Amino acid sequence: MSDKLWGGRFSKKAKEEVERFTAEKDVQLDERLAIYDIFGTVAHDYMLYSIGAISKKTLQRILVSLWKIKERIENKEFQLRPELEDIHMNIEKTVIEEIGEEYGGMMHLARSRNDQVLVDMRMYLRDQINEVMKLVINLISTFITVGEKNLETLMLGYTHTREAQPTTVAHWCGAYVDPLLRIVDRLEEVYNRVNLCPLGSGAISGVSWPIDRKLTANLLGFDGVQENTMDAISSRGEVESEILFALSLLMIVLSRLCEEIIWWSTREFGVIELDEVYTTGSSLMPQKKNPDVAELTRGRVGRIYGYLVQVLTILKGIPSGYNRDQQEIKGPIFHGLDTVKSILQIMPGLVSTIKFNQERMLNLISDSYSTATELVDLIIKETQTPFRLAHRIVGIYVKQTLKSGNKADPGLLTSLIKSETGKVIRINTDMIEKAIDPKTTIERRNHIGGPAPAEVRRMLANRKEILNSKMVNLAQRVDKIESTYNKLEKLIQDSTR
Template sequence: MLWGGRFSDEPDKLLLEFMSSENLAYDARLIPYDLMGNKAHSTMLCEQGILKPAEAAEILKALAKLEEEFKKGKLQLKLENEDVHLNIESLATKLTEHAKKMHTARSRNDQVAVDTRMYLRDATLASISAILSLAKTFQKISQSNLGTIMPAYTHTRVAQPITVAFYFDAQTKQLLRTVQRLEQAFSRLNQNPLGSCAGTGTSWDISRTRTAELLGFEGVQENALDAVSSRGELEAELTFALSQLMVQLSRISEDFIFYSEKGFVSLSDKYTTGSSIMPQKKNPDALEIIRSRAARVQSSLFLILTAIKNTPTGHNADSQETKFAAMNAFDTAIPSAKILEAVLSTAKFDEKKMIHELDAKFANATDLADLLVQEGTPFREAHAKVGELVKECEIANCTLSSLKGKSVHQVVDIKESVEIKKNGANQSNVSRLLKQNDSLIFKHSEFVKEKQAKLEAAEKLLETAVKKITKA
């Protein structure tokens, strides 16, 4: 045990299993980030004259060997070493005694913070990419269905006619707001906590800006106490954005479960399942699972908030739970976006059935009332008259579309009803809205490319600095 100097007894296995067995499974994901953080920290210690070049070279060579072991799938974390940090240090020490100096001017408190931020940084960019891919698919569906009529609903009852394009434009705009939230969080996430040590700073003459540069961070968390105390804050912020995303995906899933049962849309055989007893069934299992998994991400957010709410300022082991929850949230949200994209990109709409539903449910009644208002009838009187007319049509088993007259036909015809709404599902208006989406999708895609390019540049800078020390 690397910290065992003041202890007379070894930690009981029961304690290690309770503290670390689950943690190690999640920490395995942090191995590449921990190795990267160790390389950057050791490089900086050497450049600052805290490590001798020969010592740093041996440490960096040991880390390179461990990196190769990891890539081959041979690097295993052991329970007795508690976490990824002590496991890597223990393995490096077996390769060179100089690795015992690697932890100078550092604590596991800032080490786990930097590892987690690097992991979340990549996960955030991956989630933005998945959401943008879904948004692009929604754009394609919209472009292919500019004039495809469908019902809009209020209170789960047919309201008025819109188009498939208008529906998906609304969904795209909500997706892009989630992307915006994640991008804003990214700037707060991409700050370097390394060098904060236990939360009080260090007397060593380190360069936190240098480790920030080598690890691709945009800045430094200036207050050491803030750096180690703020675990859970960004995890909650990111998980909130993912919760918002999953709420939207759940609602879309509910829509298409309903639409497919009504016969408005046909879901592909590739993304539906059958019944073990009923031969005719075609079940929307993927959509149902998305709907339920939204609860999983919301639970992750609640876990993070409740895990840290009563913790005192400073580092506490409670924050371990925030790491699990945030990782689980990303694990759920990204695949959910991908499967929804697959389901909807292969769905087929039946416009005839949707128009029939709109006609049968008097979805053009409001337009008829508006026509009466245009001809001088107060709206409340027009509303009452059309309501009475709807009642008579129900008794006579006919629809408003059967009414005669040129001006009347323009508003009671379902397709015409859509086109006369210049700020609604009118095709020219929706085309304008889709162009706005295209511009935003391009802008957000460039954000991802820019951030990924900067991270890749930082990796190259780190490798160059390492080679300078190891003379490799």
């Protein structure tokens, strides 16, 4: 006869290799859900008591046992037994062993492991979302600080990995602030979907007991109930996919950042220098200073993409309700969150310690004709020449002056204007040099979103206000969850007196 808690229908014991195949890895992953399973069970059983489904004595016995298990978990003394399949069976079996089946055998009344694991995961995921948001906010704050210190630090911007137009370090920083804020927005959105309570859905069609799902949701700090029980059970993996998608977008941003850091810190670029603590050396070549942190971050993007595809592939082939395939979702979401958090913990230090080589950046700007578009605008303003014709004139001018070291040649430009448009206009060296001066060029770009110092200062100040609001909202969510667990602990203490 089966020795499982669910084994009444079975006459044979499970084969050892089958147990290893179906549960061994899952039990290892379940360790991080242990505390959540305790709190979820406390709320569920208190609800059962409140509707008269179990007696006060039964509730007291269960809560006393759960409290002891919680202390053992926190002291890392609670060892999960693989033969019990998962965290849920481990805790229930321990309670039954401690207080007997008469009392412990009632703790799982009106509940399935299907809705039990869902509520555990959602409590875990909302904490994880808050943690990731806190780390992203810290990185955003770092970029804002670096930007505020470099409002007038000129640098060369690139398109197609070729010299394009001058900008500023502050403008570059702002270009990372905004996509990171969008990541926070996405995480806030998915948090709202995560923070709905699925407990009470049972296996798929609810339960016949007059349960109070709103009470359970409130006890666990959820914003509401995920209503349709079949949808709730079937939705496992949906929010995990959303989180992994948001993390994938985050990794795109971080990978782009690291790609720039890697190239710009080469001797050939010489634009930035990385702090030694974020680099490593070579076992053979003593001169090396390798950007390993940036390279590993760039390389670990593939992990997150893989986890997302893994979850989506699991979900696309299963029908409604719970299917054991969904157990395979734990690994990708757990490992994905771990990977991203480890990167976010180190990235602010990497960014804040970057040293910008201003002299080198100015030389790159002046040597690249990155302000050539300003000459196009000069011709248009002075002659009312159509843009496309002025563009062609400057293209010819750039091609010819490149041969002479990019030196301003007003005579050549005047001649080209006359030959292409028939207009006679005198353009002197001062006009050309003023037009293509990178600092002046930046100051002229004072429209919304441009790199002019005043405009970037405004944008950074605005983003700081947004960030402060995000931090307040985050703190409120964290406080609500902490308060929820404190109330549950008090409920345990009050119920066991």
